[in-house]
Amino acid sequence: MQMQMQLQMEHPPSYQDAIRRLDWLEIVAPYVSARELARLCRVSKRFYHQFAPRLWNDALPLARQLGLQRDDGHEWSVLEHLDGLRAATRLLIATLDLRGFGMDVQDFFFGGKDRSRSLRRLSSTFPNLRCILLDDNQKIDVAQLASPEEPGSLAAPTFQGPMLLSMARCRTELPKNFFESLYLKHIIYLDVSDMPGALGLVLVQSPTGPQLTLPDLRILKTQNRELGDLTAFQLLGRKQLWSLDLSRNRITDRLIDLMCEMLFDAGIPRPSSETHFDVEGALSYPLEGGNGFYGRFGFIKESEWSATFSHPERYIADAPLYLQDYYGIPRPFARLDGRVKIKDDSADSIKTILSVGWGCTIPSVDDVRALDVCRHEAGITHLYLNQTNVSASALARLVRTLSGQLERLECDSPLLVSGNLREGFLPPRWIPRTARLSGILGLAHTFRPVISSNLQVLRMHHSLVTQLPSLEATNLSTLENLWLAETFLLPRAELAYPQSFVPDMNPRLRSLTLARIPRYSTGRLISKLVRFLKLAAAQEQAIQETAVSARRGPTKLLGLRHIRLEFEPETREGLTNYTDAASLLEMSPTEFSFYSDWKSSPASTPTLTPSTTGNAPPASAKQLPDDVNGACANNNASASASRRALSPPSPAPPPHESDSVRLEPFPPTETRYTYLPCVGTWKNGTQFTVPVWTGSGTTTDSAPISRQQQTQHPKSVVVDEYTRLLRKHPALRTNVQPASPCHVAAGVPPGSYIFAAAWEAVLAPPDMRHPTREELEGMHDVVAAIKAYRAGTRRAYEMAQKLKGVSGVKLGEPPHSHWTGRLEVSMRVVEEGDLSGKLWQ
Structure with missing residues (x-):
């Protein structure tokens, strides 16, 4: 009923439909229970005309609504072997949803008669079939869909064919000409994830060309299909797509380069951001x-x-935007007002839009094709890049290039490296060859409305909020990687990239998923997650208190209403065979230090420690101290002081030729410098020169940073280290970029340009050591701490309501600071042979 009302709002009825007199059965039909539909169909022809389409629209979920299970013999009699129904009744079936049926579905539908012809008969048996969902069915030969039993009927003008086809995790390899079938010509939603065979040979390299294959395709999901950059780019050549899922494929920064080139050449006009300058700022290109x-x-x-x-007006939605009809021409980019809910590209949502579902009548084909999900859009608005080899810098470059086009973005493990992962350009040498460092640091501003104005759903690595990158060294246990990252990398990330994402950075964002959160922490990670929940509660309170005229006034934004925390699997099993600290002392450094491949000298180098870090080693207490609400705590002592010398990185390879950058050498005798001229050529052939900021100009190579400087002047510590790295390692003078708001917060002058490679090298930790067994055992369960904090704020909120009344308690108001949005906590469970894992709530 709700979906039918939504469809009517998006596509109003015609004048004839609006003025015709309704039958009273149409009014009461949406409120009839599933068990009464079959009985009402037997009353009269009039009743049958009203209730039969609602009964047979989506018959299999209706069987579940009736409580019929596999072992219940009544299931067979109710569904009557669908191929044996009357022709008029079979015309009413719009959805064939076989998900979740554990039986042999071919026996179920066709009574065991001639199994080889099962799917070939769909076009003749169910002519009005719109949605086919075959996920996880191992026995069905989905390749039979391309060769229907009666191909002559497919050429009829009235034939429509299915519009949704989901075959995820089916085990049949599709033939090369599968999508050339006329039966599948009008597919709008296609899911071919986790299927055998190369998708490129089937969909991209089709003899008829990608322009003629599936011309109506709008949503494509291709997880784990071994797609490379060029094949994925060919898929992007289908400009009618608005949702594309490339997760778990061999995607690198090369694809991002190709996408940015395509968008640059297209010259798509973007709206000016000066209209919202006071609230959001504006983009400037000097x-x-x-x-x-x-x-x-x-x-x-x-x-x-x-x-x-x-x-004060940051929570006010934009004024409505009225666009004229362009008569088939793609509509230009439009900034959403912040209140309009973006399109849902899930299979269940599209299935509901196309056929509405059981208990409802089927909308006409013309009404469905007029909806936004079926229309040609201005480009990709929903993009999924989970578990790929895309770097954080490349992802940010794509978001900036799209300039507000994305409405949903997912990338749970971006590589924390500068530059492109293409041939001839390697990551910085301070990252060990046996380790993977993922996260997104210093790029929170990329998701502000000034750049991502339409973004409403975001799934990103948790470092966007926590500033904690994920370290995966192959020769260390998972628990050791967690301890090392939080102890040595986090303090430096807080200094070099002090700005993390907070809810008020983008009040237009409704849903945020933080992925790959470690299950255990020394305490600082827990503090950051708790702080983020408190900021979400503060935003909720501020939105409630924002004054808006009750009559004909502007509407308010909803703010962040959904937070999902996705945790990594259990890691305590790593302590079972953990080597005791006493035996570690007998090992050589190369046996327990994964930074043994550094080619560095222990020359006099300054240390780098944030002001919040103490001198004591990590605490080994097994219980967290109480916080304000008695549920969680901030264990700042968990991050040890970085008192060892910073090992300088090895010289990095020269910049890629495509950057077209020529650097002027440092004056050999000059000791006080702040800017270095950099000459480059942009894509249109225009040469330019930018003065790149090189630091304070007061640091010398041999001047150590005192402990007092580290404590009282954290900004100067980062700036001095940046200057020293540029002096000592000229190869780090690469990857010129404008200073971001995060760089400015760390001490870079506003409006300056910096060498990103050198700034990133500031993250290089000192000589690292193994944690002791006691330190690992003292790590705290993050899930338990978050649940305890959440339960504590809820109890305090409910108690305040009892004392002051529901109307007397403000949302998010201290001391309860309870956020009333939807908080989900999920765990990724990795099964044998399944590297992607599954989430349970």
């Missing part, structure tokens, strides 16, 4: 230049309030 690493050079010009996200 010169026509850029490079392959960053893209077009630009800055965020901040207003009086935008840098602190404190404008």
